[in-house]
Amino acid sequence: MVALLPRLRAFARSLTRNAADADDLVQQTCEKALAGLSGFTPGTKLESWLFRIMHNQWIDVTRRRRPTLDIESEGLAETLTGEDGRLTTQARMEWRAVSAAMADLPPDQSGVLMLVCVEGLRYREVADILDIPIGTVMSRLARARTAVADALDGKSTAAPASGEHAR
CATH class of the missing domain: 1.10.1740.10 (RNA polymerase sigma factor, region 2, helix turn helix motif)
Incomplete structure (x- = not known):
């Protein structure tokens, strides 16, 4: 444990x-x-x-x-001690961007994303842990990945205003 x-x-x-x-x-x-x-x-x-x-x-x-x-900040600086300053800065910026993108996810999506992508659990395990169907795991994961990717690409995840076309 x-x-x-x-x-x-x-x-x-x-x-x-x-x-x-x-x-x-x-x-x-x-x-x-x-x-x-x-x-x-x-x-x-x-x-x-x-x-x-x-x-x-x-x-x-x-x-x-x-x-x-x-x-809150994760204290990334301590883990990068002794690294090239440019790499450290880039890593911090990427960390902040990913953290911000994940923070904007609904908790049900961020939880699934964390269990699958960070913990490496299989979809069936996540479905059992969260007591949801495996299709729901796949759907939440797909939406979470899309939202994070869009946020990192600078795309708006907000609904388009009337008259605008969705991306």
Whole structure:
């Protein structure tokens, strides 16, 4: 479980959009997992079980209060120490652009994007974790990828005004 903490935190950040809330969600997930360890089936993937617990916990938390959409810097500078200044600047700009594009996604899309593209989970695993049909996973992922790509290309994702043609 300890080895999965960075992955759990990344998924929590995609759900909560706030570092402090993400840390709380990871802690709550670990507490629930340890308390309900008898619910884990040996031979299955621990990370899928933990992601499912986290997603369910996040749903419970959001039902109790309105979620915050505050995004904080990830501290990328520390990971790039000693790099070429031009590469560091470019990496920071790309990181900010991707973070901003993901922040604009609805939570259901950002969660699927995080689980598939960052965590490398299969569509079936994501569908099981989120308790949604696999087609919904594919649809949300496609919309998320398109929105991020459009944002990075500088395209507007807003609906066109009347009389304008969609791109």
